[in-house]
Amino acid sequence: MRQLSQIPPIEKLLNLPEIEAYFTLLSRTIVAEIVKTQVKEYRNELVQTNQSVDITLLLDKILVKLAYQNKIRIQPIINATGIVVHTNLGRSPLPKAIWQEVGDIVCNYSNLELNLLNGKRGNRMGLLNQVLQAYFGGESSIIVNNNAAALHLILKTFAEGKEVIVSRGEQIQIGGGFRIPDILADSGAILRDVGTTNITTIDDYLNAINDNTAIVLIVHQSNYYIEGFSQHVDIKQLAANLPEHVMLVIDQGSGNHLAAIPSELSVNNYLKIEPDLICFSGDKILGGPQSGIILGKKDKINKLSKHPMMRVLRPGKETYALLEKILIHRLNRDGKADNSVELLINQPLSWHLARAKQLADIAPEKLVLKATKFMVGGGSTPRAQFDTWAISINSNLHTSTLIERLRNNNPPIIGVIQNDQVLLYPVTLSDEELSIVKDYLTILTTEIDF
Structure with missing residues (x-):
């Protein structure tokens, strides 16, 4: 043609x-x-x-x-969902000041595996082991690339070909199809489930122990909970009754070390029970880079560090540098790396209302104040919800159309649909993001039919 x-x-x-x-x-x-x-x-x-x-x-x-x-390119977005640790949105944001501080370390050569005292090969943990001990407690520590990897390494090291006892109510599935029974099978461990979905007793655990039992595993229930007729074991009492050949391993999951978050035992509280090992995410409540943190008894940590899988699962220099720097600032309480979850939970309701009013005042008849709740998220504790104020966009547009329009902004604004209303939560917006959303809503309220 x-x-x-x-x-x-x-x-x-x-x-x-x-x-x-x-x-x-x-x-x-x-x-x-x-x-x-x-x-x-x-x-x-x-x-x-x-x-x-x-x-x-x-x-x-x-x-x-x-x-x-x-x-589909990875890019910044504005989280207006009211979920502080949002897995789909990169979990916890890293403090910009900390990112800038570690820039010289990660963008240049560093002593990642060099002992500057003697010039010989060094340990990647460096000072981080002492920093984690000062912040959380525990005898020793090791870092892998996420909490799933942490649990896999523990099971592979100590329970391959042996039995691991898990309560039936803790055989969970979290996002991405990750299932506790599957990771046990992949590690070579043998699952021995005990109890029922709603009740597991100490006797259920103790009666299941045999010569081939390696671990009693306590699993964080992530983003679900059981209400009503239910019962959980006293883990301290369980630990005291375990025979010497059986390890107590706790998958705490979220990294919560805050007494402010109810209905969830913190890392620090678990460590008081003196489990053999405890693992959790570094990028959830802790607010650090993606990582799996394992704390516990020194001999067990040493064995993990020498397992061949450790080289497969270890993180890069950025993770070590960021974690070390964030926790040093936290220990110094200088405000440069304050925990966002802790800050938001402790803000007075008047602060939440004032931020929401900044948006509502743009067009009060179109942007309606709504008393609601925000969540910590990140598979931490689904029952913990906190009072806040959101903005409901009063529009004749279908909610799916409106939410798509927000998402198509540059940067994308991610809101939520609740009860056939599109809501924006200022609680999860930084001051800079709040200003961007204000400018966007100023234009939006003049363009669309309300």
Whole structure:
């Protein structure tokens, strides 16, 4: 078809400003590939339909595909969901000041595995072991790349081919299809479930112990709980009655060390029971980088550190540097790395209302104040909810359309739909983000039909 020659060359299309703008976002290589693919598909379409060349239509196809690719690029978003530790949104935000402080360490060579005292090979934990001990307690510690890896390493090291006793009520599944029975099976451990979904007693544990029992595992129930006729064991009493050959391992999960969060035992409280090992996430309540932190008895930690899987599961230099720096600032109580969960829980309700009013005052008849609750999130404690104020957007648009429009902003604003209303929670917004949302709502309330 002669008209196919009217389609501009690839290089000419790539020089168009609206396409070239995507180079810095996606790379010129990926943009060029998308343009080539769209041009090829459009050529085939023209051959099949015998239609005339429409350059505007072709350009629209290319830009739609580029926009789609841009949406799947990792990028900053504004969390207005009222969930402080949001797994889908990167869990806890890292303090910017801390990120800047560790910049010289992670962007240059460092003594990650070099002992500066004698010039020999060093230990990656460095000072971090002492810092974790000062912050949490415990005899010793080790870091892996997430809490699932921490649990897997513990089971692989101490229970391969042996039995691990787990309460039936703690055989949970969390996000991404992660299941406790599956990780036990993958580690080579043998699951021995005891009790029932709602009640497990000390006798259930003790009666299940045999010569092949390696571990009694206490698992954090993550984002669900059992109400009503239920009973949990006194873990201190359980620990006191375990035979010497059986380890007590606690998957605390969230890293909660705050007495302010009810209905969940903190890391510190568990350590008072003196379990053999306890593991939890570094990027949930702790607010650090993604990591799995294992604390416990020195001989057990030493054995974990020497297991071949440790090299597979160990994190990079960024994780060690960030954790060390965050916890040093926390120990100094200088405010540079304050825990966001703790800060928000302790804010007076008047603070929450004042922030929400900043948004509502833009258009009070369209942005309605709503008394509600915010959550810690991150698989910590689903029963812990705290008073706050949110904004309900009063619009004739369907909620799905409105929530999509918010999501299509740059940066995307992620709200929630509750009771057929779109809500924005100022509690999870930084001061800078609150200003961005104010500017966006100022425009939105003048553009859409209410």
